[in-house]
Every structure is written in structure tokens, then in C-alpha cells.
Amino acid sequence: MAARRQVTNKLRGQYRKASKADKGEILDRVVATTGMGRSTARRMLTGPRLPDPAEQVDGRTLRPRGFSDDARALLEHVWALMGMPCGKYLVVMCDLWLPLLSAAGDLDKPFATEAALAELKTMSAATVDRYLKPARDRMRIKGISTTKPSxxxxxxxxxxxxxxxxxxxxxxxxxxxxxxxxxxxxxxxxxxxxxxxxxxxxxxxxxxxxxxxxxxxxxxxxxxxxxxxxxxxxxxxxxx
Structure with missing residues (x-):
């Protein structure tokens, strides 16, 4: 509707000053551009000017991210090494697992910085489950049926x-x-x-x-x- 209003407002003055033949051509252009019927297009071109559509403004404020990208990548990496546990188990076992993983060389990754490790230790179970949802969805096994009985x-x-x-x-x-x-x-x-x-x-x-x-x-x-x-x-x- 906003695009139709812009087109008709732009061509309204030209349509009123045009000859009968030119009005038909302008009407054809409006119909082809907007997809309106001829009677609707004629009514919008000859009627009172409609206000221009207001610009859509998103007034929502983005909540600042609580954890860095490195911390989220480290979380997914550690979660996979721990056997993909739930958030409550992962949070409790991090203090035990992280030193062992570091000693085994499993944390020799660019994202496994000291800051990322500190962030991981402060994550709550709910935050862990929320951040891991995309990874869980990717790894979820989907069953396949091999039989279609008649x-x-x-x-x-x-x-x-x-x-x-x-x-x-x-x-x-x-x-x-x-x-x-x-x-x-x-x-x-x-x-x-x-x-x-x-x-x-x-x-x-x-x-x-x-x-x-x-x-x-x-x-x-x-x-x-x-x-x-x-x-x-x-x-x-x-x-x-």
C-alpha cells in the first residue's frame, strides 16, 4: 500500500494536467506498476492527496550481549568434548573438566583465551542451554523409517x-x-x-x-x- 501511495502522489499533478490520451497512458503505467485496478488507480489519481507513508522505525533497543563470540565458541567446543551434557551438568563440572582438557591439549584453540575461559565459568545453566540450542538442533538425530506397509x-x-x-x-x-x-x-x-x-x-x-x-x-x-x-x-x- 505504501508503494501505491508513493506512485499515485508522484503522478497526481501530471495526470490532472495531461490530455485525455495522455491520462490513459499514465493510468496504464500506474496499473502496470502497482497492480491496482483501473478504477482504483483513477480514484487515487483524481482524489485528494494522501499523506506519504511514514517511515517504519524500530524502536526496540538491542540488549547488549553478555558473552563474547570466543566464549560461545569455547562453550560449544567444551560441550562436545564433555559428551554433550545438559546445562546444569556442564556448569557444575566445568571446574573439574577445564584443567583436564587444558592439560590434554584439547583447549589449544584460538578462541580458548583466558578471558573466554573466565566468561565460561560465569555462565548460568539457563544461558548455557540457550547458547547451545542451535548446536543441539544441528546434531539432533532424525529417525528414518525403511518400511511403508500397504x-x-x-x-x-x-x-x-x-x-x-x-x-x-x-x-x-x-x-x-x-x-x-x-x-x-x-x-x-x-x-x-x-x-x-x-x-x-x-x-x-x-x-x-x-x-x-x-x-x-x-x-x-x-x-x-x-x-x-x-x-x-x-x-x-x-x-x-
Missing amino acids: PLLRNSIAIRTCADEAPKAPGVIEADTVAHCGPTLIGEFARTLTMTDLVIGWTENASIRNNAAKWITEGIEGTAAAVPVSHGDFRFGLRG
């Missing part, structure tokens, strides 16, 4: 729900696979087959080469033999 398969297999009566006798086995694919599904990767008895909680794991029926069958036979009870109800998951 509706026909889901509808033809009975799925246990919370409304069903809980099993009382051992032998009810549920199994599923987990793909060790990392962040990509490209290439071949191993899977872990997990079988659990829902009553006694007995769990057996087996590594399989991939999701081929040959390896799934071989893994089920091997793990089922290790379960100390005979399994009467066997359910295989469809996630991995």
Missing part, C-alpha cells in the same frame, strides 16, 4: 491394542527390526532383529544382513530357539 497388509493382520486383554501366559512374542542406516537409506546396511516375550520380558537380539526373507527367517529361527518358552502367538512388526 493398507491391505495392515487391514489383514490383527493388531493388538490397549483395549485387548493383556496376555497372562508366556509365549506371546513380538518382533521388530531396526535399520542401522544412519542418515541415509542408500546402500546396504545391517539390521537388528529383536524378539520379546510380552509376559516375562525375555528379549533376544540378532544381527541380520538386510530385510530379505532369507535373513529374516534365519534370524527368527535363531532367536526363537534361545527363548526359554514355546511361542504360540507371534507378531512381527513393520517399522524397520
